[in-house]
Amino acid sequence: MSFFIVSIIDPDLEDILGQIVGEDFSLSRDRAQLLITKEVMRHLKRFHDDTKIVIERNYVDKVYRDSYYTYYASKRTSYGRDAIKLSFFSDVADQIRIDTFKKTDKVTFLEESYRGFIVLRPTPPYIVGRSAIAPNLLKSNSFKTCLAYMPSTAVGLKVCAQAFPFSSQDTETISCAETMIWALMEYYGNKYAEYSPVLPSQILNILKQNIVERQLPSSGLSVDSMSYLLKECGFGPKLYSRKEFASDFNMLLSCYVESGIPVIIALDNAEAVKNKKIERLIGHAVLCIGHEDITEDTVRTITSEDFPLKNGKGVLKIKDWDTISKKFIFIDDNFPVYQADSLDMPTKRYLDIPESEYTDAEAKKKADKEWAACKISHFIVPLYKKIYLEAYVAKKFVKELLSSEYFEYADNREIHIRTFLCSARSYRKYVMLSDMPDKLKSLIMEKSFPKFVWITEVTSHWTAFGRTNGVVILDATEANTLDYRPLIFAICNGFIVQYDKNTKSIASCQITGCDFSVFDKNLKKLS
Structure with a gap:
């Protein structure tokens, strides 16, 4: 069968997904099960217990197919062309079955119950691909964020979810930087007629004239290259550096987020490496798209600035509202969508990764030190030109x-x-x-x-x-x-x-x- 429906609280959910991923992606059962446990379930465990999952096999995903024909099809290792799609519905009354999609009087109910999707692609271990998750699918969603109506289908039914686009990087055709550019353009392309979504191959073509070395496999992008990409996609980008704006840096970032503009954030630990506190240099790109709910108690904590x-x-x-100490919402391709952290500690979530994810306690300690030293060095604002x-x-x-x-x-x-x-x-x-x-x-x-x-x-x-x-x-x-x-x-x-x-x-x-x-x-x- 091409379609299955399973409850998110079904005790056999991991086994079901593991079997399907193993069969469709030609992986051993143990390998597939490990991927589901480590890469997929951390997304699903955040969803409401009344969620129903529609599993679609042999799914043709536009983003993965683009990467496949651009890169994966030329490799000796065999990669499948098809993906697996997980569509999510809120089903409080437990009414959704496969037969529900055959009833015309249930179409409105299904459209209103739709909460988004996750595409699984055959690029292990980075199998989580193009996704769109509505915030009200999450158990905890006390935040405000940028959202666009993301169209999709489930069992042939046209549906739409208010969400922000997300994907993990596959580390070969798209790194964190290209992934953030793709997500941002997917957002703007679905929200405004002036812009269009871009595929990974289009990003490569835009950069072709300004790159002096091979583009695949990807080795990431500089902030200048990311800004150039946005300019070529129709924006008038503005690049801010912490060095230039100093004490005003966080306040300016907050102002743009308050304006409903997704901001590309460049993170690195270059200062700590320069001071020889750590050895490994980390450079990473994320998106900042919103902030946690602001309470009256939080507003009281704002300190004033005197102006003659x-x-x-x-x-x-x-x-100034932009000086409120609050957590912001990030899109980070190493984590599930909608992560909350402060601007002063933008990588705190990396310190909360369990020790079981590392080879030993010493590796965990070293990684914590490296990520804890990361700060926001630049941010890029995709302004209307x-x-x-x-x-x-x-x-x-x-x-x-x-x-x-x-x-x-x-x-x-x-x-x-x-x-x-x-x-x-x-x-x-x-x-x-x-x-x-x-x-x-x-x-x-x-x-x-x-x-x-x-x-x-x-x-x-x-x-x-x-x-x-x-x-x-x-x-x-x-x-x-x-x-x-x-x-x-x-x-x-x-x-x-x-x-x-x-x-x-x-x-x-x-x-x-x-x-x-x-x-x-x-x-x-x-x-």
């Missing part, structure tokens, strides 16, 4: 604007700000459907917007979490900050401040106070 008021009468204390105002300049501009004479903040006044990038279309929709006063809606909607804008929400106190009483809107296409040119509209502390592009000057007026809900559409949460 331009009127010379004291300081404005600004608490017409966005010219980057985060560092935008955030600095807003803080200087808020401390100007236009808003008349008193000495030692404390405010909270949250800055993010979003499309004008999304923000206009939010404005019209929000609980803003109608007069404020009209003022904002009358403005001429570019395709993307920087938004800074300003609130007076942490108890207003989820609410704001001020906003600054900047033109993301205006990189020249002379004469406050990026400013489109601002309302804070009872003052409206606007930039007149005809006279190239600022206009200010007073208004009665207002209070409205925050914009919360960039990152998604499924529960």
Whole structure:
């Protein structure tokens, strides 16, 4: 049979998968069973107990077939062309059987129950291939992340799951860097019409003109090569280095993640190797796509930064949302999807790998030391090519604007700000459907917007979490900050401040106070 359905809590699940993988991938039963236990079950054990798995044999996977004809088919060792697909459904009422897929009145139920898939490819030991897992399939999903609708099929039925693409590297046709580029383009290609997914062979072709040595088997990519790839795929990428941005580095990364932009992260332990604390150099690429849920207690811990008021009468204390100490969500091809770690310890998950995964205790101790020394050295932001105002300049501009004479903040006044990038279309929709006063809606909607804008929400106190009483809107296409040119509209502390592009000057007026809900559409949460 080509299709099987099994419950994720079936005590024979590992044996069933081991037998199928052994037969389809021409592996010994023991080898197949070991692969299932070590590589597949660590994914499945995170899923809800009511999950049903549809197992499809002889599956033609577009990504693996591309790697197969580009590379594996030319090897002496025989590799199969077909893969195995595991499709996941939430089945609380235990209704799903093979016959369920034959009933027209069950189509809507099946579509709503679908939670994603994992493809197993015949490239042991790295058999976990193209995947898309909805966060609400996980037992623990207290986070917000970037999600796109990922289309697929199960038993011939067209289905779709909100997920972020994932795959493990096969170490030969794609390393961690190519895998992250593939995942990012799969995300953007399924979410926006301007972009298209790419296959491993297309990545090789794009890089062909700039590579001076063989491309296969893959030896990884530099941050410059990854940035070049994104540029050739239609983005206007911005590369940030910790060395250049120092104390602002983590804050800028957080700002882009808050904007709903998947960020490519470069990890290495080069500093520790340079200082001769360890010998083996590690270089790794991951994606940062979201963060854990933020509570009011967490918001209270933000420390303020003093900005001198331009009127010379004291300081404005600004608490920046991007300085909150929180865990971020990573896509790491060495681990199951949606891993949570802090930016200061981005490889902590490697330290939690059990000793049984190593040859001995000494090997575990050495690996822990090597991975613990890894830090984020660079990150690459895949910006829309017409966005010219980057985060560092935008955030600095807003803080200087808020401390100007236009808003008349008193000495030692404390405010909270949250800055993010979003499309004008999304923000206009939010404005019209929000609980803003109608007069404020009209003022904002009358403005001429570019395709993307920087938004800074300003609130007076942490108890207003989820609410704001001020906003600054900047033109993301205006990189020249002379004469406050990026400013489109601002309302804070009872003052409206606007930039007149005809006279190239600022206009200010007073208004009665207002209070409205925050914009919360960039990152998604499924529960």
